Amino acid sequence: MFHFHSPVNFLILLIIPVWYLWVQKRKRSVIRFSSLSGIKMINAPSPSAIRWFMQMLRLFAFALVVTAFARPQAVEAEREYETKGIDIVLALDISGSMLAEDFKPINRMAVAKEEAKKFVKTRENDRIGLIVFARKGYTQCPLTLDYQILNQLIDDIEIGLIKDGTAIGLGIATAVNRLRDSTAKSKVIVLLTDGENNAGNIDPITAAELAKSFGIKIYTVLIGKGGLVPFPIEDPIFGKRYVQAEVKIDETTLKRIADITDGRHFAATDPEALARAYKQISQLETSEVKVKEYSSFRELYHLFLIPGILILLCEIMLTNTIFLKLP
Structure with a gap:
């Protein structure tokens, strides 16, 4: 321009x-010559x-x-335009049970991280944040449009960063805290866990009611299944080997959380099912967000x-x- x-x-x-x-x-100036014979030959x-x-x-x-x-x-x-976007917080369970390797050939945590990054790639102009929880909940990444940084922080997630446990209610509350001041028409939490609430001082249903009061939808995703699942352990003599360990799930509570907040519940017992769940969540409604460029x-x-x-x-x-x- x-x-x-x-x-x-x-x-x-x-x-x-x-x-x-x-x-x-102006009057033209002239010069008088006694004779023009001297300049006749000038061309x-x-x-x-x-x-x-x-x-x-x-x-x-x-x-x-x-x-x-x-x-x-x-x-x-020099332009000012409006794009459509929503505010999303990914709440990821990083308790020890996410090391279960029933999602062959890798564990639940690796699959969850990979599908979360794929989900981020499907979004445009949405602010996305990331919180992780085990016995406590922490913000791994605030709401951002910088998807490259967000994906790097997803890669950085490791089990053991937080003391073990599954505080689902505290995880929801941490995500709500990131969304409560949002002015977006649609605010969403994608809660991914593989167990039941066994830690924290906030009940998951109470946390869901809190989310509802702020107009936040919660999409719950149960990854894996309950019962005996294979866990890797490092044996000082025989090296890496697997043991069967019991994992308890509470799908009923996850469904109630989704119902209370007008969200949806998904169960993913394999990588393909988890990918389908994220794909459906990716079809969420959008809201107008004004984007300014300097x-x-x-x-x-x-x-x-x-x-x-x-x-x-x-x-x-x-x-x-x-x-x-x-x-």
Whole structure:
């Protein structure tokens, strides 16, 4: 985009017609010769043509300089538009049970992280945050549009960062705290866990009611199944081996959480089912969000000023040398 910062300076061009009228009123100077025999043989251009050319050259230089005074500028990225987006917080269970390797050939945690990153890639113009919870809940990433940083922080998640346990209610409350001041029309928590609430001082149903009071939907995802599941252990003698351990789940509570907040519940017992769950969640409603872009201005006056000065100097030089008029 191109514009002039000071277009009022173009009024200076009004000097041109005034100058033209003044030139027309000037009396032409003549030189008397006792005889024309000495200059008859000179093959010179018409004096009137020379005068016209020099006048046009001077006017062109003047116009270029005035254009420079008007400060032409190139405007880059000057626009304001509205896009559709929602605010989403991913709440991820990182308790020890997420190490279960019933999602062969990798464990639940690895699958959950991979599908979370795929989910992020499907979103555009949505602010997405990340909280993790075990015995306590922590914010891994506040709401952001920088998906590259978000995916890096998802990769950084490790089991054992928080003391073991499954505080579902505390995880929901931590996510609500990130969304409560949001002005987005749609606010969503995607809660992914593989167990039952066994830690924290906030009941999951109470946390769901809190989310509802802030207009937040919760989509619950149960990853894996209950009962005996294989867990890897490091044996100092035999190396890595697997043991069967009991995992308790509470799908009823997860369904109630989704119902209370007008969300939905999904059960994923394999990677494909988890991918389908995220795909359905990705089809959420969207709301209008105004996005502003700052404008940058690049001065272009030198493209007119320098040629104008050079042409003016050329005109002055020609007028006082080759096309010098005798008095």
